[in-house]
Each structure stands twice: as C-alpha cells, then as structure tokens.
Amino acid sequence: MVAVRSLVSGLLLLGSTLASPVPSPSTNGIKLPFPPITPKGLLCQIPIVKDFLCPRQSSSGTSVKTPLGTAQGTADTSNANRFVVKYASANRWQASVMTTNWTLPNGATDPSALPLSCPQPGVDDSAFSEDCLSMMIYVPSSVRLGSNVPTMLWIHGGSFIVGAATGPGLDGSSLASATNSIVAVVQYRLGALGWMAPNGDTNLALGDIIIALGFLKTVLPSFGGDPSQITIAGQSSGATMVRAMLAIPSASSLFNHAIIQSDPMDYGFQSPGTQQTLQNYFNGLLNCSPSDTACLDAISLDDLINAQMNLYSTAYSLDPSATLSEPMRPVHDGQLITSTLDSSSPFPRQSKSILVSTVLNEAGLTIYGNYDQPLPESQWEPAVNATFGAARTAKIYNASVYAASQFAVGTNGSANASTTVDARAQLQELGTDYIWKCSSWTFARNWAANGGTVYAGLYVVGSSYPGNSAVPYCTQAGVVCHQDDIQIVFGMAPSPSTAQSALISEMQARYGAFFRTGNPNPSGSSLQSWQASGTSNVNAVLLGGSGLAPVGACDPSYWGEAVQYDYQVYGI
Incomplete structure (x- = not known):
C-alpha cells in the first residue's frame, strides 16, 4: 500500500551603469543587494524636475532607459509590454551577483526571445541553461515614468526541481493590465544547483530571489514602478520560497507584502541536521572533493541532474523529515533564515500584511492519479x-470529519441504494487538510497572534491547470486541484466560464488593492468583505463562492495539537 505521503509527492511536480550596486555585508555566502543611490536618482523623485532630467519611456513603451542601460521590450497581449532580462550571474554553487548592465538572457538579440529555464529533469538539454537567472517584466502600456505603480514578483512552483518563468499560465500581461501594476516572474536555481552546494553553503536559490528584488528596486522607477511597493507572491514551492523570505529579517526591507498560494506548510523548512545528511549523500555521488572547484565545474549537467534525482528518490529513506516531495528546500540555517516560522519554535513578531490561500482539493491530483479505480474502505486505515504511525493514526481514524460515513455514496446513485465508500475521497480530504489547508490556517493564526495582518482564502472555483486533465477527477464539476488557482490569478483561463470570469475579475481586483494597501478589499467595491484572520477564527473566505470556509478538522485544537504536523513530529 502506498502511503498518503508518497501519493502526495507527485503532485508538487507537475527570473552602461550610473553607479555600481552597493551590497550589504555577506550573509552565509549570500550578498543582499540594494539599489544604487545617485544624485540623479534622487532628483528623479522630485516631480517638477523628473520630466526634464530623468529617462522616460518612448512613445511605444518598448524602449526604456534604466540605470543599467536601455531596456528593449516587446508588445504583449492585454495592453502590456514585456521585458525579458538577465538579472544576475552565478558560477556553479556560488552566490549570485546582480548584473550591472541590462542584458537579454542567453545571449539573445531579439527582445521577444524567451529565456531558457534552469537545469531540470524531464526536458531537453536545449531548453535549459545554467546561465538561467532571468526574469520577465510585464508593464501596462499606460504606465509611464512617475506613475509609481506597485509591483508583484511571482516565484514559480515545481517542488524546487522543475518550473520556469515561461510556465503555463504565467504570462503576466493580463494581471498587470487589470491591476495597473508591474508584474515580474522570476527564475531561480533549481534542485542541487540551488540547494546542495558541496561546500555546505545553503539557500543559494533564496539568494537568487534576494538579488532579483535588489535588481527590481534598481530598475522599477524607470518603468513607472514604485520600488517601495513590492509584493512577493508564489504558488506551491514558490509559496514556500515566499514564506522563507518572510523568515529572513535581513531581506525584510526588500518587499512590503506577501502572497502565499498552496504552500505545503506541513513539511516545514529543512533542518540543518537533515540538510547535512542529504549533503553527505549527494557529495558521495559526485566523486569530487567539496573544495575541488575544477572537478565540480567539470561535471556535466546531465550527470549532475542524475545525481540530484538519485538524492531525490533516496532522501526519505535517509531521513523521513526530508519528505518524498521536497527533499531540497529552504534550510533553517539560523543565519539567513532565523526562524522556523511555524509552531515548532517561538514565532517572531510580525508587521507585514500577507494573504494565504489554498484550493478545495489540493491532494486530488495525486490521490486519484495513483488510484484510477475506487479504493476499498478496508485500505483506509x-x-x-x-504515513502517520500508530499514535497519530488512532486520532485521525476516530475523527468524525474523516469517518467513512462522511464519504458514503449510493452504489447506483440512488438515495435508497446500498452505500459504499471510496477511500480515495478520505485520503484526498486528509492529504489536503494536513499538508496544505490546516497547516496554512495554523500559520495564519500564528501570524495574527504575533502582530501581523493575514487574510485567508479557499478557492472553490478554479481553472484546470495544463496536465491536471490527465486525472479525470480533477476535471469534475466542483473539483479544484492543486495549481488550478494559477490561471485564475493571472487571468489566463482558456475560454473561461461565467464563474471563472467572475472569479478572475474578483481576484485581480483584490490583488490590485492588496498590492497597494495590504488589504484585499478594493475601495468602493461590492465584493464580499474579506475579514482578516484572528488568533482562533481564520475567517477563510470562499473564493468563487460566498461566506466562509467550514472549519472541519482545521480547528486549532485538532491539527497542530491533537494531531501534530510533520514539522512538529520531526522537530524541524
């Protein structure tokens, strides 16, 4: 029998200079960049001066002078212009360094060319490059120098081993235009290149995001953006990256709001001990001394990815807290990430406003993808x-919310027919609750209890993400599987239904308000009031529905207390 954890594991797979940037002191090998301040840059903030002194967009909006050189873009759809840029360089397993010139990625000369992804399994070698620290910036065509619009930096998901800024549904033009905001979608190093430096340096991929934010702060004024109004957002492992950024005090000034969509918070950050165990195993696969840079640099990307996937499939047996899904992930190193930011240790005081959401059937893709036929109830326990061991299983088995009676269906679809239970429904509910929904609600309560403002939501309408249709369950009416929120937020749902169109309009209005104020309630809107979470009542609104999501097993006395999350069990 495949455990719930292993069933969920597959689901998570599916961005000439006026002055040089002045980096902050190094933090665990990662330098925190801040935009250069020049006399000209300061004068550009004075309205009466900037029209005469400062660079401005051309009439077409696709040629913009920045402190790093002229940015050449291309007209995208939905009244937005797209600019593709290389924001940083990085030698293998070294901290990334922000570029000092505006450069198209991968040696391109055509501004419409898309960047290659970071090295990852499952794609042709020609589709990726180790020189992959690129981002795509979408600017509404109406925005000009001095507009001071906010910006969202989106961090893609993919279990930290796959994904790209060019992924399905991530065209930011519609969202940028609808919110009158700049939308940037960023790439960062994946897998072993981002998380398993042989010398033991951790969190290099997080360093890439920090550099990307410094890059944005440098160039945003040239595009009409306000560098003091940046929201970071992401989905799945991208959401974990956002949560990790919230646990880095030294990076706090780089953004002011955060959006977390479908973060598998149950896993927690990686512990230093587990990281060292995985590092030792990975280093043993390389046949190079951790200090032999020449040997490490000579390893082909194919061989490196093979070693990475060997670690990926072995990590859980080395240390169960590594998980089957995300063995390479942010590490609570105590230097860059200074808090676990969960219930396993004291929760630090907070001041930022955040938005946390999950979808109705997070675990559906994996559960029903692994079992294409009904599962007898005898297989449930x-x-x-x-997955959980005897102690936690007893509490789960006796919980009314997961009882077989809650999932009974008529064998012939008739109210009078004999009933049966398909245990897949129970496993889906359980996986969704403990990996995503309830752990996110626990996080929301902790955030609120420690001074922060948090808004929680549950998507009950979605747009089937490319690939999800391979599992018939995910195409059923009323089912919203993991990733089905992405095309809603970005406004990229193909041939949207009335309900999808309404939710797209709602979420883009709410996100536009949140980017500016940290509150997802647009001024003067007739939308349902979205109340902030409290220390007990999360007030999770139904996105695509009305009212609040039922609490169910996400009561604070159940998940996190009566039944502990994995990060508590393993003491991460």
Whole structure:
C-alpha cells in the first residue's frame, strides 16, 4: 500500500551603469543587494524636475532607459509590454551577483526571445541553461515614468526541481493590465544547483530571489514602478520560497507584502541536521572533493541532474523529515533564515500584511492519479498508519470529519441504494487538510497572534491547470486541484466560464488593492468583505463562492495539537 505521503509527492511536480550596486555585508555566502543611490536618482523623485532630467519611456513603451542601460521590450497581449532580462550571474554553487548592465538572457538579440529555464529533469538539454537567472517584466502600456505603480514578483512552483518563468499560465500581461501594476516572474536555481552546494553553503536559490528584488528596486522607477511597493507572491514551492523570505529579517526591507498560494506548510523548512545528511549523500555521488572547484565545474549537467534525482528518490529513506516531495528546500540555517516560522519554535513578531490561500482539493491530483479505480474502505486505515504511525493514526481514524460515513455514496446513485465508500475521497480530504489547508490556517493564526495582518482564502472555483486533465477527477464539476488557482490569478483561463470570469475579475481586483494597501478589499467595491484572520477564527473566505470556509478538522485544537504536523513530529 502506498502511503498518503508518497501519493502526495507527485503532485508538487507537475527570473552602461550610473553607479555600481552597493551590497550589504555577506550573509552565509549570500550578498543582499540594494539599489544604487545617485544624485540623479534622487532628483528623479522630485516631480517638477523628473520630466526634464530623468529617462522616460518612448512613445511605444518598448524602449526604456534604466540605470543599467536601455531596456528593449516587446508588445504583449492585454495592453502590456514585456521585458525579458538577465538579472544576475552565478558560477556553479556560488552566490549570485546582480548584473550591472541590462542584458537579454542567453545571449539573445531579439527582445521577444524567451529565456531558457534552469537545469531540470524531464526536458531537453536545449531548453535549459545554467546561465538561467532571468526574469520577465510585464508593464501596462499606460504606465509611464512617475506613475509609481506597485509591483508583484511571482516565484514559480515545481517542488524546487522543475518550473520556469515561461510556465503555463504565467504570462503576466493580463494581471498587470487589470491591476495597473508591474508584474515580474522570476527564475531561480533549481534542485542541487540551488540547494546542495558541496561546500555546505545553503539557500543559494533564496539568494537568487534576494538579488532579483535588489535588481527590481534598481530598475522599477524607470518603468513607472514604485520600488517601495513590492509584493512577493508564489504558488506551491514558490509559496514556500515566499514564506522563507518572510523568515529572513535581513531581506525584510526588500518587499512590503506577501502572497502565499498552496504552500505545503506541513513539511516545514529543512533542518540543518537533515540538510547535512542529504549533503553527505549527494557529495558521495559526485566523486569530487567539496573544495575541488575544477572537478565540480567539470561535471556535466546531465550527470549532475542524475545525481540530484538519485538524492531525490533516496532522501526519505535517509531521513523521513526530508519528505518524498521536497527533499531540497529552504534550510533553517539560523543565519539567513532565523526562524522556523511555524509552531515548532517561538514565532517572531510580525508587521507585514500577507494573504494565504489554498484550493478545495489540493491532494486530488495525486490521490486519484495513483488510484484510477475506487479504493476499498478496508485500505483506509493501513494507508494512514503507513504515513502517520500508530499514535497519530488512532486520532485521525476516530475523527468524525474523516469517518467513512462522511464519504458514503449510493452504489447506483440512488438515495435508497446500498452505500459504499471510496477511500480515495478520505485520503484526498486528509492529504489536503494536513499538508496544505490546516497547516496554512495554523500559520495564519500564528501570524495574527504575533502582530501581523493575514487574510485567508479557499478557492472553490478554479481553472484546470495544463496536465491536471490527465486525472479525470480533477476535471469534475466542483473539483479544484492543486495549481488550478494559477490561471485564475493571472487571468489566463482558456475560454473561461461565467464563474471563472467572475472569479478572475474578483481576484485581480483584490490583488490590485492588496498590492497597494495590504488589504484585499478594493475601495468602493461590492465584493464580499474579506475579514482578516484572528488568533482562533481564520475567517477563510470562499473564493468563487460566498461566506466562509467550514472549519472541519482545521480547528486549532485538532491539527497542530491533537494531531501534530510533520514539522512538529520531526522537530524541524
């Protein structure tokens, strides 16, 4: 019997200078960049002066003078212009360094060319490059120098081993135009290149995001953006990256709001001990001394990815807290990431406004993808026990919310027919609750209890993400699987239904308000009031529905207390 944890594991797979940037002191090998301040840059903030002194966009909006050189873009759809840029360089397993000139990625000369992804399994070698620290910036065509519009930096998901800024549904033109905001979608180093430096340096991929934010702060004024109004956002492992950024005090000034969509918070950050165990195993696969740079640099990308995937498939047996899904992830190193930011240790005081959401059937893709036929109820308890152990299983098995009676269906679709239970429904509910929804609600309560403002939501309408249709369950009416929120937020749902169109308009209005104020309630809107979470009542609104999401097993006395999350069990 495949355990719930292993079933969920597959689901998570599916961015000439006026002055040089002045980096802050190094933090664990990662330098925190801040935009250069020049006399000309200061004068550009004075309205009466900037029209005469400062660079401005051309009439077409696709040629923009920045402190790093002229940015050449291309007209995208939905009344927005797209600029593709290389924001940083990085030698293998070294901290990334912000570029000092505006440069198209991968040696391109055509501004419409898309960047290659970072090295990852499952794609042709020609589709990726180790020189992959690129981002795509979408600017509404109406925005000009001095507009001072806010910016969202989106961090893509993919279990930290796959994904790109060019992924399905991530065209930011519609969202930028609808919110009158700049939208940037960033790439960062994946897999072993981002998380498993042989010398033991951790969190290099997080360093890439820090550099990307410094880059944005440098160039945003040239595009009409306000560098003091940056929201970071992401989905799945991208959301974990956002949460990790919230745990880095030294990076706090680089953004002011955060959006977390479908973060598998149950896993927690990686512990230093587990990281060292995985590092030792990975280093043993390389046949190079950790200090032999020449040897390490000579390893082909194919061989490196093979070693990475060997670690990926072995990590859980080395240390269960590594998980089957995200063994390479942010590390609570105590230097860059200074808090676990969960219930396993004291939660630090907060001041930022954040938005946390999940979808109705997060675990549906994996559960029903692994079991294409109904699962007898007799398999329910063994599957739970294999994942949670006897003590937690007893509490889960006896919980009314997961009882078989809650999932009984008529064998012939008739109210009078004999009933049966498909245990897949129970496993889907359980996986969704403990990996995503309830752990996110626990996080929201902690955030609120420590001074921060947080808004929680649950998507009950979605747009089937490319690939999800391979599992018929995910195409059923009323089902919203993991990733099905992405095309809603970005406004990229193909041939949207009335309900999808309404939710796209709602979420883009709410995100536009949140980018500016940290509050997802647009001024003067007739939308349902979205109340902030409290220390007990999360007030999670139904996105695509009305009213609040039922609490169910996400009561604070159940998940996180009666039944502990993995990060508590493993003491991460």
